[in-house]
Amino acid sequence: MRIAVFGAGGVGGYFGGRLAQAGQEVIFIARGAHLEAMRDVGLRVESLKGDFRVQPVQATDDPAQVGEVDIVLVAVKAWQVPEAAQLMRPMVGEQTCVLPLENGVEAPDQLAEVLGSPPVLGGLCHISAFVAAPGHIKHVGIEPHITLGELDGRRSQRTENLRLAFEQANIWAKVPEDIQVAMWEKFLFIAAISGVGAVTHAPAGIVRQIPGTRQLLEEAMHEILALSKARGVNLPDGVVAKTMAFIDNLPSSVTASMQRDIIAGKPSELESQNGAVVRMAGKVGLPTPVNTFLYYSLLPQEKRARGELQF
Numbered sequence: 001m002r003i004a005v006f007g008a009g010g011v012g013g014y015f016g017g018r019l020a021q022a023g024q025e026v027i028f029i030a031r032g033a034h035l036e037a038m039r040d041v042g043l044r045v046e047s048l049k050g051d052f053r054v055q056p057v058q059a060t061d062d063p064a065q066v067g068e069v070d071i072v073l074v075a076v077k078a079w080q081v082p083e084a085a086q087l088m089r090p091m092v093g094e095q096t097c098v099l100p101l102e103n104g105v106e107a108p109d110q111l112a113e114v115l116g117s118p119p120v121l122g123g124l125c126h127i128s129a130f131v132a133a134p135g136h137i138k139h140v141g142i143e144p145h146i147t148l149g150e151l152d153g154r155r156s157q158r159t160e161n162l163r164l165a166f167e168q169a170n171i172w173a174k175v176p177e178d179i180q181v182a183m184w185e186k187f188l189f190i191a192a193i194s195g196v197g198a199v200t201h202a203p204a205g206i207v208r209q210i211p212g213t214r215q216l217l218e219e220a221m222h223e224i225l226a227l228s229k230a231r232g233v234n235l236p237d238g239v240v241a242k243t244m245a246f247i248d249n250l251p252s253s254v255t256a257s258m259q260r261d262i263i264a265g266k267p268s269e270l271e272s273q274n275g276a277v278v279r280m281a282g283k284v285g286l287p288t289p290v291n292t293f294l295y296y297s298l299l300p301q302e303k304r305a306r307g308e309l310q311f
Helices: 010-021 032-041 078-087 107-115 157-168 179-200 211-230 239-248 257-263 274-283 289-305
Strands: 002-006 025-029 043-046 052-054 058-060 069-074 092-100 122-133 136-149 172-174
Touching: 002 010, 010 025, 010 043, 010 052, 010 069, 010 122, 010 136, 010 157, 032 058, 078 107, 092 107, 092 122, 092 157, 122 179, 136 157, 136 179, 157 172, 179 211, 179 239, 179 257, 179 274, 179 289, 211 239, 211 274, 211 289, 257 289, 274 289
Parallel strands: 002 025, 002 069, 025 058, 043 136, 069 092, 136 172
Antiparallel strands: 043 052, 122 136
16 A cells, blocks of 8 residues: 555654554655654654664655555644645545544544545544654554544445554554544543643643542543533443543553643644533533633643744
């Protein structure tokens, strides 16, 4: 397969690197020092699943030079998806699959607005990884896996082909009965842990340990559960307990990417996570006091990072 990885950070670098290591033709869309390092010395991945290096690396900052591909893995930050959708148009042909791996639940609709619905799948991933230095990805926690599926719930040969390609690259992948449920399960987890982690500046081990912050996590999740049901997505009632058990088993030092970006003063996925909860809940008249608190507590820092406020 010919695969374009749009965004070569922790997610795109890890999964794209595994695919390239397995012999797939992978082209990374990257920029800046990270792009130059990959071109010069290859891509180094330091992982709990085993370290490896990809060299040489196909990488560019110009999607128009790539041509049509079989798969586009969309691994940019959630707030970058609309712009990425425009830029990837030259790579998307009639047979191309576009698989978003962003946090949140809005990326498929944003991609379909630009590319049309046929190429776009639903997808998500679980991994804790980041760019440790230009050309160097570090995977520090969570068993890496990808979940993907057709947005209308039908089974298809293309999703099965994708699943097999990931498995051949030693990536655990599955096609669930309902990708919408899977995406909202991830959303329930990531929005809660990101928001509480960003407000407290504390890693997962501390957030889950203190009774008050643990309660914030659970209440934020219950709000997202109620929102999912209001939007016709039938998450199981035990999903909060299941997610808390997952958090209890994370390495104590794990932090979410949104949390790390906010603490570093960078633009973050706040609008796509807690902001999305508040926005979607407002449309159906559903109160979300904890997510509203998290969102507005973090919004001034987000606006400062984007140059919209100075203080």
